[in-house]
Amino acid sequence: ETGVTQTPRHLVMGMTNKKSLKCEQHLGHNAMYWYKQSAKKPLELMFVYNFKEQTENNSVPSRFSPECPNSSHLFLHLHTLQPEDSALYLCASSQDKTSGREFFGPGTRLTVL
């Protein structure tokens, strides 16, 4: 069983909705990541948190808002999304930002209508 869980696994939302994606890791790690995986495109790193502090925002639009209340939990708050935001959103964690080994969750398949 993976040490990184994500909920929900599937989400369909309208462009005016507000929803949140949740990620939880049970590995005692201190770094957490959000990636976007779109069809036929490489994975794109969105955000990095290290010891609860955001250390990287890869030019992500403000309609995506991350939150890391503690080292075990990471959220991605969504509002006024566009259809092109439909993708698989993957959460990952690592011991810390320098460990070089990331463990991935199963992802949330997001569809924006």
Next chain:
Amino acid sequence: AQSVTQLGSHVSVSEGALVLLRCNYSSSVPPYLFWYVQYPNQGLQLLLKYTSAATLVKGINGFEAEFKKSETSFHLTKPSAHMSDAAEYFCAVSERQGGKLIFGQGTELSVKP
């Protein structure tokens, strides 16, 4: 800037045949290189990684990859494909331990009976 190119978005082999998935990288510094596998409806799992030790790296499930600096390649191989190997495979590069992962666009492997 670093980049990764995976030659062939889709590879099909027969069960028992050799698997060869190609990855070429570009990096201005000695790279760290990774192969990840993604099974349907799951997150990414690390298959193997190269971190400047032995150039031939053995991973899980019988996969291995060879780092060839002269060819800037890190191709993934498995001597004999199994039906359970059908998945999408991603090559990734990082410029340092714990550095940002840059992913290739992925190669979908199909295994025919």
